[in-house]
Amino acid sequence: MAGNRAAVLGTGQTKHVAKREDVSIAGLVREAADRALEDAGLSYADIDAVVIGKAPDMFEGVMMPELYLAEALGAIGKPMIRVHTAGSVGGSTAIVATHLVQAGVHERVLTVAFEKQSESNAMWALSIKIPFSQPLVAGAGGYFAPIIRGYIRKSDAPLDTGFQVALKDRLNALKNPYAHLHQPDISYEQIAESPLLWDPIRYAETCPSSDGAAAMVIGSEAAADASERPVAWIHGTAVRSEPTMGAGRDRVNPHAGRDCAKAVYAEAGITDPFREIDCAEIYVPFSWFEPMWLENLGFAAEGAGWKLVQDGVTAIDGDLPINMSGGVLSSNPIGASGMLRFLEAANQVRGTAGDHQVANASRALGHAYGGGSQFFAMWVVGAEKR
Amino acid sequence: MSDPVTGIITPIRLDYTYTPGTSPSAFLRGMKDGKILGRRCPSCGKVYVPPRGGCPMCGVEFAEEVQVSDSGTLVTFAVVNVNFANRVIDLPYVSGEVLFDGADTTSMVLVQGIAADEVRMGMRVTAHWLPREEWDFTFANIDYVEPTGEPDADYASYKEHV
C-alpha cells in the first residue's frame, strides 16, 4: 500500500473490570483518551480528528454514541467517525485512523474504542430473540464450540491444549496492571477442573465480560519525528471480510483471515512471519482460538498450531510470545478488545509494555476478528521506520 | 449530604414490527406445512437453508425453491452445560449443526434421544417435529433431531461443512 508513513505516538487504557461504577460512559472513554494524550506528550488541541469504535449500541443502550461523546473526547468542531465491524471493530477503528494519517488528511488522530457493557446487558443484546430467526440453542459459546470440535478433529490436537493457553494468558495477565482477571492462584488443575460450559470449552477457558476503553494517538511521520516519546511505526494494515453463512466456508481456518494475514505481511515486507515477527497480540476469546489463529496467521502449518502451544513457543519467554498482556481471555470489553491487541503490539515495539515486555521486540502483530469468524483486522508495527 | 448517585436505571422499551423478507417468508410458510424449503443460488447452485434473500457467496438473488429432507448428518456439535435453550431441559444437552440431505448449509438444532457422551460427528439424524397442531411459522416446529440408527456418514462427505 502506498501512502505516507504513520506511527503510534501514545497509548492509554483503563483498568478493565466487570463494572465501572465510578465513571459514566463519557468518563470511561475520557480516561483512556487522557492517558493516550499524556503518553504522547500532546493535548486535545493537537488532535485533528477522532475515530471511535465499539460493538453493538445495544450493549450500552446508547444509539450512535459518538454523538453523545463528542464533547468528552474534545471532538467539537472536528471530524468524528464511528466504526462498527462487530468484534474486530477495535482493530478496524485503529486502521481507519491510520488511513486518515497515511492519506495526508490529518496530522494527528485520536482513536478510541470502548465497551461499558455493564450499563446494558451484553448477553441479552447478543441473543435478542428476533422473530422468524432460528431459535438460539446454545448462546455464543455454543456457536464456537462446534467449530473448535471441528479443529480438534482435523488436527488431532491433544485435548489439554486449551488449558495450556488459558494458563499462559492468565499468568501473563498478572504482569499487566490493566488486565481484568488477576488470578494469582491460577493453575493447570484449576482450569482442567473448571465446569464444562460448551464441551470442549470450560469456564476457565472463556473470556470475562469487562467495562473498558483503549485509546491511541496516531500521527504522521513529521509528528512522530517531532515526538520525544517512543513511537511505533505502522508497517502494514489490512482488513478482510467474508459471509456469515456461506456454503463451503471454512470456519476453522477462515479464508478471510488467511488473506488478511498475507496482505498485512506483504505490505510490511514480511516473508517469514514466524521468524520476522517478534511477538503478537491476537484475539483469543476462547482458549482454542490460539492454536487455530496460529495456523490461520501462517505461524504454523495447518493442523500444527497446537504444537507451538504444547512446546511453550507462545509463552512470554518463548520464541513467539502470544498475548503477553493476558489477551482477551483476561480482559474483554468487547468493542475495545481489538484495539487493545493493536495497542499492546505497539507498546511492545515502543518498549513501554512494562512487566509484560518482550525483550528487544522490534516487530509485532496486532490481530482482531469478529462476527462468525468472518471479519478480520490486522496491523504490523515496528520500532524502526519503514 | 447524601451519597453521590453512581447509577440510574432507565427502562427502555422499543417495539419493532419485523419483516422476514420474501424468501424467509416462503421458508416459514413451508415450516408451517411441515416442509424445509431452501433456495438454490442460480450462480453456484448451492442450496441455502434457511434462505435470507440472496446467495452470500455470489451476491445473487435466490430463485428456485428446493425442498430438502428432514433427515441429515450431524456435522459437528457442542455439549452444553448452561441452559440457553429458553426451555427447561436436562443438562448436559447437545446442540448440533445438522446438514439436512439436499442442503448445502447447516442448521443448529437440539440433539436428543442419545446420551451426550455418545454423540459423534457424522451421526445420521432425523427431525422430531412438534405435534402438527402446534406448528407455527417457525423453524422451532422441529423440536429436536434424534439418531436414525444408520451407520455414520463418512467424514469426507461432510468435512467441508465442519
Added chain:
Amino acid sequence: MRDVAVVSFAQSATRRDQTRNEVEILLPVLREAMEPTGLTTQDMGFTCSGSSDYLAGQAFAFVSALDAVGPWPPIQESHVEMDGAWALYEAWVRLQHGDIDTALVYAFGKSSPGDVGRVLSMQLDPYVVAPLWPDAVSLAALQARSWLEAGHSEKDLARVVARSRRNALGNPHAQLSGDVDEEALLDEPLYADPLRKHDCPPISDGAAVVVLAAGDRARELCDRPAWIRGIDHRIDVQALGSRDLTTSASTRLAGQRAGVRDIDLAELHAPFSHQELIVAESLGLEESRTTINPSGGALASNPVMVAGLVRIGEAARRISAGEGDRAVAHATSGPALQQNLVCVLEGT
C-alpha cells in the same frame, strides 16, 4: 490529494416495505449501480457501508446485509454505524492511498419497523436527556421555534415544502410529491408546534449505492464523472442548550473546508423544512444562484442512514448529466443538525 469521482449511483424506492428484508431491498440496487460500470462487486478495491442497529432493532444488522455484496472470495470491507455519507467519506480516504482505484459504498435502513422518532431519542445523553424520551420531531420543533423567533417566518417553511413536493414530481424514487399551494399548507393543523406534518419527513425504507473511482479509472467508467473537489465533516456539541440552534456551525465550518462556492445545485439533507433554510444559510448559498434540492430532498423521501448518501448521489447524477457544473451535497447526523458532512462535486 488524488482525484476521486462518483461514477455511478442507484437508489431504491422508499415507501414502507413490508415484504422485503434489507438484503432483498439492497440486491437490485447494487445490480443497478454496478451495471453501467461493467464491473462486479468483486472488482471493487474497497467496500464500505452505513447503517444502524437501533434502526433495525437488531444487533449486527449490517452483517446480514453484507451478503448482498457476495463477499467471496473475501473482500476489503468496513462499516460505519452512521449515514452512508460517512461510509463514502471513509471510502474516499481509502482511495487516497493509490493501491486501489474503485470503491463501493452502500447504505440501507428501514425506518418503518420501529417508531423512528422514538428510536432516535436513543442518540441522546443516556443519563439526563434520553430518559425524558425527547423524540426527533419534538427536538426539531424546538429548533424550529428558536429559528422562527430569531426573525424568520413560517411562510418560508411553506415555501420550502411546496418546492420540495414540486421538485419531487420529477423524482421517481420520491415518496411525497405534488403541486401544493403554500397558503393551503399554512392552513394545515399544527403537528408539533410550530411544525406541521408536512414540515416533517415521511417514514421511508430504502437503500442506496454509490461507486467511486479514482483518476483515469473514473474516466474509463463514466463519460462525465462527478469529481469530489472537497469533502469535510464536523460535529457540534450535542446538548441543545449549549449551541445556537438557529444556525449550524459545523455545517459552516465543513462548508468552508470543503470549498463551497459558485454552486449551481445543492442537495441538502434536511429532514425538517426549517433545517433546509438553516443549512443553506450556513453554507452561504443564494437561492437566486443555486437550485436547492432538485430531487425533492429528505422532505420527499427520508430513508434514515441512507438519505445523506442519496444527497451525494443525486447531486453527482445531475453533474454527470450536465445539469450543472458545480454542486454541493450535505448530510447530517444526530439531533437538530449536530453533525454535518459537506461534499463539493464538479463536472470538469
